[in-house]
Amino acid sequence: MKTLLLTGFEPFLQFRENPTAAAVKMFDGEVIGDYRITGRVYPVAFDQINELITSDIDALKPDVVVNLGLAGGRHTIDIERIAINCIDGRTDNEGFTPDGEKIDASGPDGLFSTLPIKRLEKALKANHVPARISNSAGTYLCNNLMYTSLNHIRQSGKSTPAGFIHVPAHHEIGTELNVSSWSQDDINKAVGIILGNI
Ligand code: PCA
Secondary structure, eight states, X not given: OEEEEEEEEOOBTTBSOOHHHHHHHHHTTOEETTEEEEEEEEOSOHHHHHHHHHHHHHHHOOSEEEEEEEOBTBOSEEEEOEEESOEESSOOTTSOOOEEEOSSTTSOSEEEOXXXXXXXXXXHHHTTOOEEEESOOOSSHXXXXXXXXXXXXXXXXXXXXXXXXXXXXXXHHHHHHTOOXXXXXXHHHHHHHHHHTO
């Protein structure tokens, strides 16, 4: 049986819940196709994220890595195409505010997702789930996690497929903040389709 590492995030900023945490908890331990899913929910903390993802990849030796994050305000499942070697913008849960630093001082400027992003987009749409390829994962924790996952796999000389998917807010957040939202069930369904089409 192959291993698929599925990650989500804890709540952050104005978002009091993170639907990716619930999705990860739902799929943790499940078998989908050839893969057993191992779930991890990470803190929104720049000083911890690189160590957490690299040690999980080294310990679990996953055959695929799928990182999930909330993109509050976006209204589709956004399959990220690229991660950039930069952190900038909002303050994390530990009070650190990035200011344009590189994630890896000697790393490449950008790293492309190695998931089958076009196939995932088609599979989601075929199941009537609104989805698109996104050309920016931002400069916050999600971009950092995607970059470090891809960079670590590359530096280890492996070809493990890895990439990042942003999901919309769920209805509890949507109602509180007046942003576009989906039901948690629909978000979970989308994640299930992704996991079934890797
Ligand atoms: N979304 C944030 C970080 C954690 C999360 O779920 C992001 O898009 O960077």
